[in-house]
Amino acid sequence: MHQISLWQDLERNDTERVINVASVPLRSPFRYPGGKTWLVPYIRQWLYSKPTSPELMLEPFAGGGIVSLTAIAERLVKHAIVVELDEQVAAVWHTIINDSGGGEWLAEKIINFELSANSVREALDHDTSSTREIAFKTILKNRVNRGGILAPGAGLVKHGENGKGLSSRWYPGTLRKRIIEITRMRDRITFIEGDGLEILKRYQGDPNAVYFIDPPYTVSGKRAGARLYTYPNIDHEGLFNIAENLKGDCLITYDDTEEVKELALKHGFCAKTVAMKNTHHAKMKELLISKDFMWL
Numbered sequence: 044m045h046q047i048s049l050w051q052d053l054e055r056n057d058t059e060r061v062i063n064v065a066s067v068p069l070r071s072p073f074r075y076p077g078g079k080t081w082l083v084p085y086i087r088q089w090l091y092s093k094p095t096s097p098e099l100m101l102e103p104f105a106g107g108g109i110v111s112l113t114a115i116a117e118r119l120v121k122h123a124i125v126v127e128l129d130e131q132v133a134a135v136w137h138t139i140i141n142d143s144g145g146g147e148w149l150a151e152k153i154i155n156f157e158l159s160a161n162s163v164r165e166a167l168d169h170d171t172s173s174t175r176e177i178a179f180k181t182i183l184k185n186r187v188n189r190g191g192i193l194a195p196g197a198g199l200v201k202h203g204e205n206g207k208g209l210s211s212r213w214y215p216g217t218l219r220k221r222i223i224e225i226t227r228m229r230d231r232i233t234f235i236e237g238d239g240l241e242i243l244k245r246y247q248g249d250p251n252a253v254y255f256i257d258p259p260y261t262v263s264g265k266r267a268g269a270r271l272y273t274y275p276n277i278d279h280e281g282l283f284n285i286a287e288n289l290k291g292d293c294l295i296t297y298d299d300t301e302e303v304k305e306l307a308l309k310h311g312f313c314a315k316t317v318a319m320k321n322t323h324h325a326k327m328k329e330l331l332i333s334k335d336f337m338w339l
């Protein structure tokens with residue numbers, strides 16, 4: 044049985060209250076557009092409701108990977124498989140998880156980088172085919188681009204936090220700590236660069252798996268995901284076709300639109316809105332989709 048939750052930040056049925064993300068340990072080296080740090084208390088509640096820790100969590104749209112990282116760090120699941128299609132993001136996960144010594148290399152590279160307008164420009168213009176170097180460029184870009192956006196066309200931070208400009212999100216010591224923490228858990232995480240839908244299909248018959256599915260939000264064609272990600276387009280109907288046949292339990296997140304609710308209902312899911320704050324601190328609703336919400 045799971046231990047009783049030590050976290051008091053989510054009351055049962057309290058889906059109206061915005062989660063205070065300051066109460067959630069930040070474990071990802073990314074600040075990810077559409078990141079799910081705010082969802083962590085729900086993830087804990089979902090996984091604590093299981094009689095035993097699931098053998099496997101599959102996260103087919105990893106991005107910054109905060110959900111799998113939390114589930115592994117807090118031993119809410121035994122193993123996690125995370126999948127990402129974007130080669131820039133994948134380079135980071137390959138380096139930290141699949142490359143022995145890669146995480147340590149990346150952490151040192153970050154610590155030794157002297158950030159200035161010139162050094163940023165030079166580093167980002169540097170053409171390289173080395174996965175480690177691409178990983179470094181990705182982390183740098185993620186930290187100096189407005190909103191952490193890695194997709195083409197994203198601009199640099201202008202004023203940043205407290206007018207600190209480019210350096211406002213560059214915390215080398217914190218990044219090193221997070222990266223090293225992940226390297227310590229790497230035997231419990233598998234990273235796959237590829238199409239999340241394919242991998243989901245591959246593992247669909249596993250009754251001991253749980254699936255956390257957070258796709259780009261592009262159902263109506265013009266929603267948020269379209270400008271945030273290099274790969275914003277997925278087959279949403281195809282995703283629901285696979286999801287309804289998963290043997291294990293799944294939790295899907297989407298933006299709160301009528302099209303998504305219809306899609307969910309059509310495929311036999313329930314949908315529930317939860318409160319969150321977007322990057323501009325505006326209170327919004329997002330949609331949680333699952334077979335049932337007995338745990339919430």
Ligand SMILES: C[S@@+](CC[C@H](N)C(=O)[O-])C[C@H]1O[C@@H](n2cnc3c(N)ncnc32)[C@H](O)[C@@H]1O
Pocket residue numbers: 075076077078079080103104105106107108109110126127128129132237238239240257258259260272273274275276277
């Ligand atoms: C909403 S974001 C995930 C955010 C993540 N949950 C977090 O907390 O950081 C969706 C991610 O799916 C990725 N993606 C898009 N199409 C994909 C595909 N076919 N397979 C795997 N990943 C994909 C995007 O690059 C993006 O990183």
